[in-house]
Amino acid sequence: MTAPLRIAIPNKGRLEQPTAALLGDAGLSFELSRRSLSTLVRNANIEILFVRADDVPELVADGVAELGITGLDLLAESEAPLEVIAKLGYGHCKLAAAAPTGSDIAGISDFKGLKVATAHPTVTARFFAEKGIGITTIRLRGSVEVAPKLGVADAIVDLVSTGSTMLVNGLRQVATLMQSEAALVALPGTVAGGDSRRVATMLRAVIAARRKRYVLMNAPADAVNAISDLIPGLEAPTVVPLTAKGLVSIQSVVAADDVWAILPDLERAGASGILVLPIQQLIP
């Protein structure tokens, strides 16, 4: 048997659970163990490496793993020359510059000469250097948001999703350095075929499916046009005659975010027995 394809994924933190769930939804069956460094997938020639999210870019760049899943912020911070094969639709956050609420730091130019605490010193230094604003970065691995309170730094650059942690710590966001989410990464040009490509296709299919719902309903045949206008589907809805005369079953794929708004309109157009189902995988 050929050597297994290796995929490096986070072994703890915010990306751990959603990443394992994504691989599971893609059909890979494996044991999730906090203690082991790696595990073999039961139903494919794949080995999963459980590593720190911030080690993923390096391991893929060094060829230890062919594929990796990590945050775009960590990819940028590592400066590893990797290609983003797919954005994965979870782990959304932004890297933001923030200053104490009471300070007179109103804009990015007010950061000139300040000490800026961050777990992302490379991205931070590059951002301010590109704008010609001289700062000193203080590298912290955690609890970045308390640095100004402790007198360690004047301001921070940190990840934000809801913004509540910053508020609680008396910080005000001043600028966004970058948006981040989880991503599948690889060395450029290496996902052209074979198992890497298969995995990338499977993951994309799961991500696409999560954004869609399968909607089925019964309707009078003369309501098909009105209903089709509401749910055009991937190409066109499927219309199947029912044994009851004059009735059809209409089936289509609808954006998950739109379902709530469309259902009352479908009912008004004559649909009944409407079912909304999740989709496991979708290749358009």
Ligand code: AMP
């Ligand atoms: P963690 O291992 O939990 O410290 O976080 C690892 C990664 O999760 C980060 O580098 C981001 O890519 C992602 N993430 C998503 N939302 C957040 C957030 N609100 N704070 C920190 N990290 C986040």
